[in-house]
Structure formats: C-alpha cells, structure tokens
Amino acid sequence: MAEVIIVRDEQEAGRLVGDAIVDLVRTRPDAVLGLATGSTPLAVYRHLAERVRGDDIDVSRVRGFALDEYVGLPAGHPESYRRVIEREVVEPLGLTPENIRVPSGELEGIETAGEEYEAAIRAAGGVDLQILGIGRTGHIGFNEPGSSLASSTRVKTLTEETRADNARFFASPDEVPMHCITQGIGTILRARHLVLLAFGEAKAAAVAAAVEGPVSTSAPGSAVQLHPHVTVVVDEAAAASL
Numbered sequence: 001m002a003e004v005i006i007v008r009d010e011q012e013a014g015r016l017v018g019d020a021i022v023d024l025v026r027t028r029p030d031a032v033l034g035l036a037t038g039s040t041p042l043a044v045y046r047h048l049a050e051r052v053r054g055d056d057i058d059v060s061r062v063r064g065f066a067l068d069e070y071v072g073l074p075a076g077h078p079e080s081y082r083r084v085i086e087r088e089v090v091e092p093l094g095l096t097p098e099n100i101r102v103p104s105g106e107l108e109g110i111e112t113a114g115e116e117y118e119a120a121i122r123a124a125g126g127v128d129l130q131i132l133g134i135g136r137t138g139h140i141g142f143n144e145p146g147s148s149l150a151s152s153t154r155v156k157t158l159t160e161e162t163r164a165d166n167a168r169f170f171a172s173p174d175e176v177p178m179h180c181i182t183q184g185i186g187t188i189l190r191a192r193h194l195v196l197l198a199f200g201e202a203k204a205a206a207v208a209a210a211v212e213g214p215v216s217t218s219a220p221g222s223a224v225q226l227h228p229h230v231t232v233v234v235d236e237a238a239a240a241s242l
C-alpha cells in the first residue's frame with residue numbers, strides 16, 4: 001500500500017521530496033536518481049538546488065537517469081528532455097553532465113537505444129529514488145495505457161491527448177513529436193523507491209486510478225501498487241477522488 005501524503009501546494013511537495021533526496025545523498029553520495037520531466041517535479045528540483053547550494057552538499061558523484069525522451073527532435077531542441085534535464089537539474093545543481101543519462105531519441109541507432117539504456121541503468125546499480133509525474137491519460141514516463149507492466153525501455157507512440165497536453169511547450173501542436181522512447185513500467189518498478197507527484201484537479205482521476213484502482217495496463221500508474229516502497233505526494237485537488 002502506497003504512503004499518500006497530502007500537501008498544501010507544490011512548494012511544500014518540493015521541500016518534502018527535495019529534503020528526502022538530500023538525506024539520500026548524504027547517506028549515499030553516489031546515489032542514483034530517476035528524473036522525471038514535465039512541470040510536476042520542478043518545485044522539487046528548485047528546492048533541491050537551493051539545499052545543495054545553501055548547505056554545500058557534494059553531488060559530484062550523484063548519477064541520474066531520465067525517464068523518457070522525444071524521438072526525432074533536432075539535436076539541441078530546447079524542449080528535448082535532454083535540454084530540459086540540463087536546464088532544470090544539471091545546471092542548477094551543478095551536477096557533472098556525464099553523470100546524467102537521457103534515453104537517446106536520435107533516429108540513428110534508435111533500434112538499440114532502449115537496450116543500451118537498460119544496460120546503463122543496470123551498470124549503475126539501479127535507481128535508488130525514482131521521481132514520477134503522471135499524465136492525464138494515467139501514463140508514467142511515457143507509458144501510455146496499454147503498455148505492458150513488464151515493459152523495458154523502448155519506442156512508443158504518444159497518444160493525441162498527451163501530444164495536446166505537451167503542445168504548450170512547443171510553438172505549434174504539430175511540432176510535438178509523434179513518438180518517444182521511454183523507460184518501461186518494468187524498468188520503473190525496478191527502482192528501489194518510487195515517489196509519485198501530482199497537483200491539480202486535472203490529475204485527480206489518474207491519481208485515484210493509480211493508487212486505488214485495479215492494477216491494469218489501461219491505467220499505467222496503477223503499476224505502482226506492485227511496488228513495495230511507494231510515496232505519493234499530492235495536493236488536495238489531485239487527491240480529490242481518493
């Protein structure tokens with residue numbers, strides 16, 4: 001059963017989860033973090049950066065693995081998840097860029113990119129703490145409904161709903177890629193601690209399905225119920241259907 005923590009707002013969630021990451025890094029300086037993109041984890045990254053700078057925490061050995069990436073965006077596109085992770089996590093925390101991996105969404109070599117990513121996570125000893133957001137469709141990473149609960153990192157097609165949701169980051173909806181490469185649900189479940197964050201009423205149904213609904217491929221977030229160590233951090237609005 002997941003531990004559910006209801007917070008006042010995103011800032012409180014940022015402090016709670018950011019402080020937990022600081023504690024992890026203090027006990028394990030080479031901790032492996034699983035990094036989500038999207039707007040949900042930004043308050044966590046901001047608080048973490050403040051703590052790292054303010055308390056002079058050594059993060060030089062911390063490693064990180066992003067959950068997912070768009071396929072086929074031009075290299076250096078500001079909304080590629082590689083750039084987002086660099087901007088929101090690597091630079092503010094003063095991390096070593098080499099210690100952070102993002103799945104490769106380049107078309108060249110895409111057939112083997114998933115396996116290579118899985119091998120890199122294994123070689124790092126697995127993820128200690130995985131930050132997760134959740135999409136309105138219930139996706140975690142970019143595992144849309146129908147994704148196998150045992151899946152590994154692979155290329156997937158984005159749903160129209162997710163493309164529409166993410167259009168706000170692009171100049172026009174047509175610019176949102178059709179495909180992505182994402183850690184599988186099986187990959188996510190191998191992390192040692194899952195921290196699922198969600199804010200706002202638009203996420204209430206997805207949160208309820210993830211936390212309390214039947215475990216099913218039609219609600220990818222429900223896979224967290226298969227994991228022994230899950231913390232769900234939500235505001236009142238996102239918790240409204242629990």
Ligand code: GLP
Pocket residue numbers: 036037038039040041067068132133134135136140141142162166
């Ligand atoms: C995005 C990401 C997910 C994220 C989710 C929610 O498209 N691929 O990893 O958790 O959708 O996004 P947001 O946090 O912006 O609501």
